[in-house]
Amino acid sequence: MNKFTKLFFNFIDRLHSAYQNTDAKVGDSVRQGDTAELIDAIKKAQSERDRVESLAHDLEKFKLAVEGASDHISITDIDGMVLYVNKAVEKITGYGREEVVGKKAGSLWKLPMPQEYYQNMWDTIKTQKKSFIGELRNRKKDGTVYISSINIFPVLDKGGAVLFFVGIERDITREKQIDTEKTEFVSLASHQLRTPLTAINWYSEMLLDGDAGTMTERQKQYIEEIHTSGQRLIDLVTALLNISRVERGTLTVSPEPIDIIESCEAIIKELTPQINKKHITIMRQFETGMPIMKVDRSFIGIVFQNLITNAIEYTREGGFIVVAITRDGKNLLCSVADNGIGIPVDAQSRIFEKMYRADNAMDMKSDGNGLGLYLVRSIIERNNGNIWFISEQNKGTTFLFTLPLSGMLSKEGTKTLVS
Numbered sequence: 001m002n003k004f005t006k007l008f009f010n011f012i013d014r015l016h017s018a019y020q021n022t023d024a025k026v027g028d029s030v031r032q033g034d035t036a037e038l039i040d041a042i043k044k045a046q047s048e049r050d051r052v053e054s055l056a057h058d059l060e061k062f063k064l065a066v067e068g069a070s071d072h073i074s075i076t077d078i079d080g081m082v083l084y085v086n087k088a089v090e091k092i093t094g095y096g097r098e099e100v101v102g103k104k105a106g107s108l109w110k111l112p113m114p115q116e117y118y119q120n121m122w123d124t125i126k127t128q129k130k131s132f133i134g135e136l137r138n139r140k141k142d143g144t145v146y147i148s149s150i151n152i153f154p155v156l157d158k159g160g161a162v163l164f165f166v167g168i169e170r171d172i173t174r175e176k177q178i179d180t181e182k183t184e185f186v187s188l189a190s191h192q193l194r195t196p197l198t199a200i201n202w203y204s205e206m207l208l209d210g211d212a213g214t215m216t217e218r219q220k221q222y223i224e225e226i227h228t229s230g231q232r233l234i235d236l237v238t239a240l241l242n243i244s245r246v247e248r249g250t251l252t253v254s255p256e257p258i259d260i261i262e263s264c265e266a267i268i269k270e271l272t273p274q275i276n277k278k279h280i281t282i283m284r285q286f287e288t289g290m291p292i293m294k295v296d297r298s299f300i301g302i303v304f305q306n307l308i309t310n311a312i313e314y315t316r317e318g319g320f321i322v323v324a325i326t327r328d329g330k331n332l333l334c335s336v337a338d339n340g341i342g343i344p345v346d347a348q349s350r351i352f353e354k355m356y357r358a359d360n361a362m363d364m365k366s367d368g369n370g371l372g373l374y375l376v377r378s379i380i381e382r383n384n385g386n387i388w389f390i391s392e393q394n395k396g397t398t399f400l401f402t403l404p405l406s407g408m409l410s411k412e413g414t415k416t417l418v419s
């Protein structure tokens with residue numbers, strides 16, 4: 001064994017203790033006494049050392065970032081037992097880390113939520129292995145209630161099995177408060193605006209009816225403009241008022257036994273003048289023997305009213321509309337189809353957003369407010385239903401919605417929807 005080899009041996013000994021995973025490769029080379037192989041092994045050991053060092057460095061950076069984050073970050077085992085929490089837990093919940101680790105996540109601060117909420121959460125993260133995004137009402141150690149947004153996602157091994165869960169929680173109490181204040185303001189302002197606007201319309205109608213004597217054609221034309229604009233404003237504040245009531249959760253839900261086909265027919269009858277004016281053919285596909293459902297009459301009325309009005313407005317003269325009511329398992333399934341202008345592909349993802357209107361709709365009808373579908377979706381989803389659509393530009397659109405046949409759950413609130 002030459003001098004160099006001895007020196008290398010020394011070096012290897014030191015590496016050996018530091019990096020156990022390279023131990024076998026280096027040891028084998030040395031026994032063979034092959035210098036070239038030894039140099040190769042040392043190079044590998046060095047590169048492995050660099051890799052481990054850089055990994056350790058990255059981990060340290062990562063740890064500092066997680067520790068310093070203002071969001072509360074936790075890692076739990078697959079049963080929800082906390083393995084790690086960052087410092088933010090103390091600020092957000094008031095509990096010290098030592099009080100939290102080893103306990104079930106949220107057991108200290110969680111306020112009761114419906115059982116289905118947690119079932120859905122566990123199903124999403126454990127069975128479907130997807131991320132769950134939601135909001136929770138929690139209580140700090142000192143008793144203060146706060147609202148947090150949560151995002152929990154599973155970390156999987158190479159075989160797809162859940163290793164652990166990571167939860168990121170943010171205190172959004174302040175944002176929620178601002179949101180509530182804004183909604184309250186909109187509600188109050190719309191309510192205040194409705195009375196004078198109704199008066200303007202009422203008096204312009206009286207003038208048009210000749211109650212204050214005959215008018216010249218020019219005067220009539222001006223008053224008609226005032227009436228049309230006034231009606232648009234009433235529609236807008238009514239939609240804003242209804243939306244703010246739905247969002248504030250102050251609405252009374254009064255389900256009563258209803259024949260859905262009958263309530264849909266009532267809306268079609270109301271809209272018949274518009275349907276006839278555009279020479280639109282309306283067809284019905286109603287399943288016979290539909291059960292009577294317990295739903296709030298004003299809710300279902302607003303849903304049909306918006307969907308059928310849109311179908312009329314966004315369909316050209318002489319077009320057709322098909323309204324269908326059927327059963328789909330445990331759900332009521334309704335659809336309103338038209339062969340109108342359709343929804344452009346680039347607008348489709350935004351169509352249920354508040355005040356969003358597609359360009360082709362604005363070209364066809366300049367005075368919409370983009371609030372109808374938002375309200376319809378809020379009503380449907382708050383009553384455990386779903387709404388979606390299929391559309392192709394210049395071919396037509398079909399809106400579909402479901403509601404559980406078991407009906408709507410009654411709720412004692414302070415307000416009702418206005419029409």
Ligand code: ADP
Nearest residue numbers: 310314342357358361368369370371372373397
């Ligand atoms: P508005 O009709 O007042 O604009 P809505 O909230 O009812 O407001 O609808 C939002 C947008 O959805 C419309 O502006 C239009 O772009 C699109 N839309 C809704 N229904 C239809 C339909 N049947 N055909 C084509 N586009 C539609």
